[in-house]
Amino acid sequence: MDQASSSLTRVKRRASQDAIVESSRKRLKEDVDDRDHVEALGDTTFMQELADELQCGCCAALVYKPVLVLPCQHFFCGSCCVLWIRNGGTNCPSCRSVTSIATPYRALQGTLDTFLRWAPHRARSERERQQADEIYSGNNLRIPGPREASPEPNINQNTDFAQPCPHCSPGNPYGWVCPQPIPDPNMDPDHAWLLDEGDPPGHARCGNCEIMLALRAPTTSKCDMCSVSFCGINVQGRCVAASLPAQQPHGLGDIGDLIECSFIYDCFDGNNVEVEIMLDYLTAQRLTPKHIYREIIAHTQSQPRGFRTLIGRNIFSEIHGAVDTDPDIPRSRICRLCAAEVFFAGLKDWWVRERQKGFLEPNVANRKDCPHGEACSHQKDFGHAREFNHIFMRNTNAPGSGPLPALVPLNAGPSVPNVAPETLPPALDVREGSITSAPATPDFRDAIDTFL
Ligand SMILES: [Zn+2]
Ligand SMILES: [Zn+2]
Ligand SMILES: [Zn+2]
Ligand SMILES: [Zn+2]
Ligand SMILES: [Zn+2]
Ligand SMILES: [Zn+2]
Incomplete structure (x- = not known):
């Protein structure tokens, strides 16, 4: 079937659906005394509105095993929230306000269970539920605090290419020069390093401020637990993997x-x-x-x-x-x-x-x-x-x-x-x-x- 005729079929199908809706409306008018019917339609509208209210702010589907983000009280599927954190999320996925915890939302789970008893066809498939359960086990989720952004993000930077690290330029003030400097995409676009290829040789991103760092620079430190490196340059006390007893646990100042x-x-x-x-x-x-x-x-x-x-x-x-x-x-x-x-x-x-x-x-x-x-x-x-x-x-x-x-x-x-x-x-x-x-x-x- 070519494209034109397939879209024609779609239009036809739509038209016939409209006809069904139209005819049912007509019937409704005729049966206006039939209370059950009216209530049934009321339910449908009600159920639709309720389903909208129960929508996950991340995946836009009916929320599954909801968690409540505090204190802003937005809610999401537990699995959506885990994926958000794994992808570096440090705040509420919806309003981006500061938070440290998402907790199982038991009250909403009760509403959801009742809703699904009345509208079982809206439940997720067995497979979808299984996948979500593998990601989220039902516990409280601790959301790591925001990492410090680099002081001056350069809005003109092309995000497709790696920017030179603080040690790349021969005249840098840090007393050590990269043996394999990253070409500056603005000065030398022909040799710019495409970020799709991964990190440039000898470089990685700082686990805190996310600038490029040189792995062998004396300022760089690496966490021996998660293997992430830190620049030691941008944010004092934060861009660093410290010796075990000297480190400050994140988000636990007092x-x-x-x-x-x-x-x-x-x-x-x-x-x-x-x-x-x-x-x-x-x-x-x-x-x-x-x-x-x-x-x-x-x-x-x-x-x-x-x-x-x-x-x-x-x-x-x-x-x-x-x-x-x-x-x-x-x-x-x-x-x-x-x-x-x-x-x-x-x-x-x-x-x-x-x-x-x-x-x-x-x-x-x-x-x-x-x-x-x-x-x-x-x-x-x-x-x-x-x-x-x-x-x-x-x-x-x-x-x-x-x-x-x-x-x-x-x-x-x-x-x-x-x-x-x-x-x-x-x-x-x-x-x-x-x-x-x-x-x-x-x-x-x-x-x-x-x-x-
Ligand atoms: Zn979701
Ligand atoms: Zn929020
Ligand atoms: Zn006991
Ligand atoms: Zn470098
Ligand atoms: Zn850093
Ligand atoms: Zn670590």
Whole structure:
């Protein structure tokens, strides 16, 4: 069929559809007394309007497993939001306002379920749902903060070609010159490097400000977790993969950032009571996220498997970069985003160790251990979480890399059931805190902070 006749068919089909609509309108007029019919049409309009309201701001289809972006309250498919973050999104995909979290939108999911019971034909296909489920698992999504833009974006720049890096010109002020400089597309268009070909030899983009950098320049640093390089030139303190203990976890400047970051509730299996206990403790002890981060780093380095456990859990590759999983690679530098990942991955275990120091109020410390253990599904329940302890000591110093670290109840005593003495590790690991971390006096920690 040639194009003309195919479009003619389309027109014809349209015409016949119009005829159907027209005839049904006519029938409706005639049947105006038929209440059911009128209501049915009302439903259709209503359902259409509702479907419009339930549309994802990213893919424009009926939203699937919605997440709510806070505080602007736009919602999207969880999978759309993950793809947005993976593609470098650092704000709300719809209004671009600042956000750090997208959280499962349970209230809307309820509306959606009801809607789909009445309009099942609007549901996504099995395959589409499967694909979305592979991308988004239903948890809170932490949205990384905005990266600093380069100070002076040149609007005249042709975005098809690579721009020279700060080290490319022989007269640059940084004391090092690129052996393979990138030709300036404005001066030497014939030799300009087409960005479609990938990064120019010896160069990459800064993981923070996104300018071209020279991989071997002395100012360049590379994150040993996500393999992304940083220019060390544009934005002080941000365009850098720092040594592990010196890095500042992204978006976690002070305890206020932590309180506002609902992601920490995920670190505690939804046990909000325990999170509140910890936040009160951190506030009273004046502990900053960076203190905690440094102790997590020190603890991780003291473990036989070092960072291999975290790398095995894929925490670094999720948002950006590609991780070199070679176990023998030295891990000495880290970027701000990876430092934040380390922080969240280690926060709960840090808290388990910190509690051993005995600073908790007796009414908190003396609660009975929950018989369901640390994975108890009732700990989301406020009353239950207040009544029972759900934080259990992990014996992480066990030699080798056994399948699972042994669990030892925190308040281990004669009342603990089902734990035969021979299954207990040789010693309760209470001394570990004093070995791997500083005493919990604020003065001492502040002194370290100043020192770093
Ligand atoms: Zn979507
Ligand atoms: Zn928004
Ligand atoms: Zn260069
Ligand atoms: Zn940079
Ligand atoms: Zn990194
Ligand atoms: Zn429980």
